[in-house]
Amino acid sequence: MVVRISNPVLVNTALRNMQITLRQLQETQEVVATGLTIRRPSDDPLGAAIALRMRAEITEINRFVENIDRTESFVNASEGALGIMNDILTELRGITVTEANDTGNAVSRAAAAEQVDALIEQLVQTANSDYGGRYVFAGHETETIPYVRNGEFVEYHGDSGIIYEAIGPGNVIPINQPGSTIFATSTGQVIGDVNLNPDISAGPAFDTPLAQLNGGGGVQAGSIVITDGSGASATIDLSAASTINDVITAINSAAGINVTAGINTDGNGLLIADNTANPALPLTITENPAAVPPTTTAVDLGILGSSVGSIQGSDLNPTGGASVVTAGTLLSDLNYGAGLDVGTGAFNITDRDGNTVTVDISATITVGDVVAAINALTGPTFNVTASIAADGSGIDITDTVSTGRSQISVTEAGGTTASDLGILGMGAGSTLEGARLDPIGGPSTPVSLLNGGSGISLGTIRITNGELSASVDLSGAVTLGNVMAAIERAGVGVEASIDSAGNRLVLTSQSGDTPIIIISEGDATTAEDLGLFSPGMFETAEEIRQALLNNDSERLTELIGNVDDIVSRIIDARAGAGQQLVQIDFARSRLEDLELSFESLRSKTEEADLTEFAIKLANTETVYQAALATTIQVIQPTLFSFMK
16 A cells, blocks of 8 residues: 655645754854853743842852952052151151260251151151052041141041951951051050159958948948849848958858859959859849848949849949058058058057056068057957958057046057057047048049159149040149049040059050050140150151250150160051951952852853854754755655646
8 A cells, every 4th residue: 555645735844844953053153253152041941040049159250350350459558658657757766866875966966857847747647558449548437538737736636446258158258447546655554664763553342331332422321132143142231341352252152043253454453253063043132122221232342133043243442542451551651651650569458447568560561460469468458459441541459348537548569660550549438549641542632652752743734545636734633543543534535544453554445455645735744744645656756856956865765765665666567468368369369269269150051152052053054955955856846746
């Protein structure tokens, strides 16, 4: 049986095959023309998704590269300016060294002062360097000119802000160094470099009377409730406590709770630590809710509140603005540092019954030792006890047992020991209240007794704390407390205190690590005498200029070290900028590697191998041409094509 294939079938089959070949030819031509195997998502949905993700990654990398370009230029501007400053400071040091020598004279130093004035102008101009309208040493205030020369002073109008830039995925670095940090010589705190002589120590905080806390306001007697991290609570009666040590002992002896009390790291308040392992609750301290009338004991002790782990007590202002005597106060620190004329090291005490004993204190070191020596003699035939006065002013001697009518009395046993202890004489009734012993170095210490009793002549100082600056007139200060109060009232965010060694003033910025710059104004040497002189770059340059004008070779010699310190800071800052540039270069290299990887993956996913597709195009064209020729041969018109 012969199957006849009709002409229309042949035609349709041929046309369909030609259309398929033509479509393949067109697709191959598009690939060769565009170089892409994926021109629309429908070509390869999975491949298209991968390619789009790679393009997004590459776009993000390009944004980071733009950040890197800007950041690198900004840091380069900073590093270049620091290099110029280093050269200027080197020249300044050379002038200072030359004119500090004996070969210098008033004429040469006056001429050198003009040179230094010009160098200061150059330093100001360089410190105001910018990149793209952004001042590189202004902190966050990049649109504000940071340094303005105003007479003898150079004012800073920037801040201490750090600018951060993203230079890669998860890679954010600081790119600036504020001038308030680089061009100063202190960071956050100035610790006096002069021993004020004598020692300024108020004794151990443990012995501080509660009556002396809170500026002399004391602590209300009462009880507090402490709840530790496990939820256990204890009510602690502090009504009989008279010193900080009594409070600490009462808390540490409390049953049922796992806490430890002590002095905080600043030495000006309490620290209550929760020892509970894996506490489920915060450590909480409250007033006793059962107290009638309500008390403020916890508030007065600065420990009211709740916190996980520990409660850091607030500043209790333990001296109340005056020096107090404690058991730990050294005898050598009494009477403003004059100490005791021990002599024979003894004095006599007579109780109200007429019993007399001789107290030997030749081996004692502290006020507590003296009190203990007296109390060690108390017995059946001697009824006197000694204690430190509640207000911390001196020693009280009491006889509350004797029935005699005479008064308690203290006399010398050679020397002036009793007088120096403030207990020489007769008491009123059963108590002899000692005179003030005035331990050296509290805020009440007279300025006239500093510097080994020679005193300090006070004038005006200028304090600069970051962008804040003020002149502080100390000429009216009578005591160290007056000096400290004047500094704190200046409105520049600086706190004044005394160091833990008890012999230096300490100024601390309330804003953290903001540098503090302190200089004397006019002809005074107040900052130097107080050990607070801490000039920055511009202040040092101005000090050198003034010393040259004053023909002061000794001062010039002193200032050479300041220039060296500032140069060292400039070198450190340049090293910091160099490290930033290394980080930037590494980030750029890493981004380039990432971009190459992403680009390679994208290329493999959506780009065509042109050699391969050129061959494919030629083959497809050959197939198409062959198909055309074959179709023409197969579909030849016959007689039947014209039959109706």
